Amino acid sequence: MDFFNCIDMYGEAVAVIAEDSEQISYKEFLLIADEIKKHLYERSLVFCICGNNIESIAGYIGFLRGSVVPLLVNMHTNKEALKNLLRLYLPRYVWLPKSMNEDISDCEPVYYYGNYVLLKTSFTSSYSLHDDLALLLTTSGSTGSPKFVRQSYKNIMSNANSISEYLKINDKDRYITTMPMSYTYGLSIINSSLLKGASICLTNKTLMEKEFWRLLKEHNVTSFGGVPYIYEMLKRLRFSRMDLPSLRTLTQAGGRLDKELSLEFATICRDKGIRFFVMYGQTEATARMSYLPPEYAILKAGSIGIAIPGGKFRLQDENGNTINESETIGELVYEGDNVTMGYSNDCKDLCKGDENRGILKTGDIAKRDNDGFYYIVGRKKRFLKIFGNRVNLDEVESMLKTAGYECACDGTDDGMKIFITLKDSPKEVKHYIIENTGINQVGFSVICVPKIPRNNSGKVLYSALQCYGGSLV
């Protein structure tokens, strides 16, 4: 049975703690979720505009229980991007904060709960949803790309099972949110916690706010997860000197944590008696593909570990042949029940079945050591992880090009470089990029160059751009 249908058994245990500290039991939580689902037709599409609040998470679980397919959108997505998604996906319903009601035209409110409203849109759906389709998640959440990952019921269940198994999640665990729930890593924490009867403390506060730490202490939180940037923040906040006796498990994913920082946290956590899990995944694999068992956190620092229970890794050379030797570089290929069905670019793709057949070519270049631990060494595709968000460099280039700027994008994780020519204003480009990605400007530098270097066929020569360096604008 799917996890969202079998969590009724946790009854009076606390499922979620709202930001105002109200504790909601599984029983109450499911009553809320089931009440929401009554107002939608089965096998219809709903946009779930999410924040870390009870309404979003109850809506999400209600939709899954009611065979309604949610497409999760972060509530901070800019209006134009949201409009574009509505136009492409024609959802029958939108579940959103009342304050955003006016962003959706031509629709009728059919149900209210808390600060949220369920709207029935005027779109006439002329598309169908595949029977296995459970959920649609964005791969980036930033560039407003209409490309979503199609996840099946089996995907969600299988991944939640594997994650809760290796993390040994139980009903004594209590997570606090550190990421948006529309983000695959954030959502996977919610899924695997609910599966095991653990509780989730919901907040939109960040590590840089006093309130976050107050909540963590007051509710005796045992665990949270973080993308690499969260670990930079923890370091900055001198986590090693913090006294947080309830904390038992920390997880890291959403991008590669550099070896030094990884080692530093592995050591701090060992000294504090906290289990530290470095993990690796992609939305295309529902969420998680590997984890480094905490007992190896120091010894194998820098490694993404081993495949999760039920999954398998292999390395493949350029001709598609499996590499059997250790310490040899190749593309990382993953096999497991959590490999998603494929992508969608609009509602017409939602009738499609499983296109991946359980096999995912990750696009990451990796090697395996003699003990069977995997290490990511590079990437085949042109994208960067900026504060946990996957940002496709070619998409940003075409976005800027459409806006009338000549440019080329390159750089490293948490540091994209946008090269523009002297005719454009760096300030303007920077403003445009943060407006459209919703990512903090600290993640980008704009560099003016006399000319974007290209070869004879017009392709950008990225290697030639590197000599321009990265003076911040």
Place this chain on the structure above:
Amino acid sequence: MTNKEKYEQVFITCFSLEKTALNDELVYNSLPEWDSVGHMAMITVLEETFNIMIETDDIVDFSSYNKGFEILEKYGIRFNST
């Protein structure tokens, strides 16, 4: 430059602001630039500007432009405009 001017300049640079935006309403999360990422960067620039090391409790308590004056005074930074 006075300490106040230096302090103002940190906000203007870190969050791409005009001087007129430096007021009571400038609080954490009141603009997209001042999120957790921007906060961390701003704290670093403040530390470099005033050559101080801000404690954890003060980093997370630094919730507004106005609050910042109070916090920095703890580190011996004076803002008297005389």
